[in-house]
Amino acid sequence: MNPTETPLLELADVHVVHRARSGGIFARDRVYALTGADLTVRAGETVGIVGESGCGKSTLARVLVALQRPTAGTVRFRGEDVWSTPEARRRRTIGATTGMVFQDPSTALNRRLSVRQILRDPLDVHRRGTPGDRERRVRELLDLVGLPASSADLLPGQLSGGQRQRVAIARALALEPDLVVADEPTSALDVSVRAQILNLLLDLKDQLGLAMVFVSHDIQTVRRMSDRVVTMYLGRIVEQAPAGSVPRQARHPYTRALFSATPGLLSPIDPIPLSGLVPSATRPPSGCPFRTRCWKADDMCARDLPAVQGVPDGHLFRCHHPVPGGATDTELISQAQERP
Ligand SMILES: Nc1ncnc2c1ncn2[C@@H]1O[C@H](COP(=O)(O)OP(=O)(O)OP(=O)(O)O)[C@@H](O)[C@H]1O
Numbered sequence: 001m002n003p004t005e006t007p008l009l010e011l012a013d014v015h016v017v018h019r020a021r022s023g024g025i026f027a028r029d030r031v032y033a034l035t036g037a038d039l040t041v042r043a044g045e046t047v048g049i050v051g052e053s054g055c056g057k058s059t060l061a062r063v064l065v066a067l068q069r070p071t072a073g074t075v076r077f078r079g080e081d082v083w084s085t086p087e088a089r090r091r092r093t094i095g096a097t098t099g100m101v102f103q104d105p106s107t108a109l110n111r112r113l114s115v116r117q118i119l120r121d122p123l124d125v126h127r128r129g130t131p132g133d134r135e136r137r138v139r140e141l142l143d144l145v146g147l148p149a150s151s152a153d154l155l156p157g158q159l160s161g162g163q164r165q166r167v168a169i170a171r172a173l174a175l176e177p178d179l180v181v182a183d184e185p186t187s188a189l190d191v192s193v194r195a196q197i198l199n200l201l202l203d204l205k206d207q208l209g210l211a212m213v214f215v216s217h218d219i220q221t222v223r224r225m226s227d228r229v230v231t232m233y234l235g236r237i238v239e240q241a242p243a244g245s246v247p248r249q250a251r252h253p254y255t256r257a258l259f260s261a262t263p264g265l266l267s268p269i270d271p272i273p274l275s276g277l278v279p280s281a282t283r284p285p286s287g288c289p290f291r292t293r294c295w296k297a298d299d300m301c302a303r304d305l306p307a308v309q310g311v312p313d314g315h316l317f318r319c320h321h322p323v324p325g326g327a328t329d330t331e332l333i334s335q336a337q338e339r340p
Pocket residue numbers: 018019020021031032033051052053054055056057058059060281
């Protein structure tokens with residue numbers, strides 16, 4: 001990875017605001033799904049995204065592959081502003097060189113199409129090679145994801161969950177992308193096949209030199225898969241750190257608390273207690289989004305959004321009162337318990 005080369009993707013101050021799905025008096029509420037996201041993805045690297053349900057992980061994933069247009073901010077793909085580019089060019093550039101694997105292959109694949117049709121579709125749309133080339137590419141893709149050539153004639157319903165996710169991965173790879181975004185790719189699968197799918201993704205990443213963005217609730221998995229871990233809370237990226245330094249060197253109290261809840265990673269004793277609920281994304285708190293649950297929060301946290309601070313190795317965080325890097329669990333837990 002060369003830090004001076006143009007990144008594959010750069011998000012600058014990206015916001016996504018949805019209209020609330022619920023009806024009634026809140027029908028006109030806005031959901032702040034992603035707020036002020038700055039993120040860079042470089043060729044060949046794997047970025048893991050963690051955070052509790054509803055914090056904006058899928059929204060960020062969709063922005064990265066241009067399935068979601070930001071409400072504000074800039075997305076650059078190889079230096080080019082994605083959303084000020086004409087649609088046809090956008091499809092040829094970011095559309096053809098990124099692929100997405102969704103959580104549930106049963107809903108992500110068209111049940112009426114054969115595996116061959118599913119894999120040929122992107123090749124046909126982008127007019128890749130001759131019909132013979134496309135047929136060869138289908139066989140190549142099946143081989144790449146460990147499925148027999150005979151599966152080309154099957155419908156998704158004739159495959160197991162793990163096989164369906166292999167087809168979804170093959171489809172994401174059809175156009176030889178530089179980046180694959182996998183949004184909880186194993187959470188809808190049986191526990192017994194999860195490791196196989198994760199290993200397949202890791203092998204493909206190495207074999208094809210892909211960049212990968214990997215979204216998961218499963219912190220152990222994200223840590224194992226990623227070069228860099230991004231922690232999100234209530235629509236904001238609160239920390240980005242090299243995977244090897246998380247959780248011990250994590251500086252944001254939320255990252256430490258989140259990781260401490262994973263047995264064997266940080267905490268030999270109890271998880272760092274977090275009081276209160278995640279606030280609603282329709283009414284995020286002023287200042288730091290985490291301050292309503294943070295044991296270190298004070299008036300400044302309610303007043304001002306913390307600026308991004310950096311420590312070496314591309315480690316960034318947003319916090320007025322960061323925890324000391326390398327603090328022991330006991331120190332962190334006693335700090336948390338001192339909270340009034
Ligand atoms: N199309 C939409 N319309 C309205 N609200 C939405 C829409 N998509 C997402 N949201 C809301 O935006 C917020 C972020 O959602 P998102 O799916 O990105 O979170 P997430 O971290 O991926 O959650 P999960 O882990 O449960 O999948 C949530 O409050 C969600 O309800």
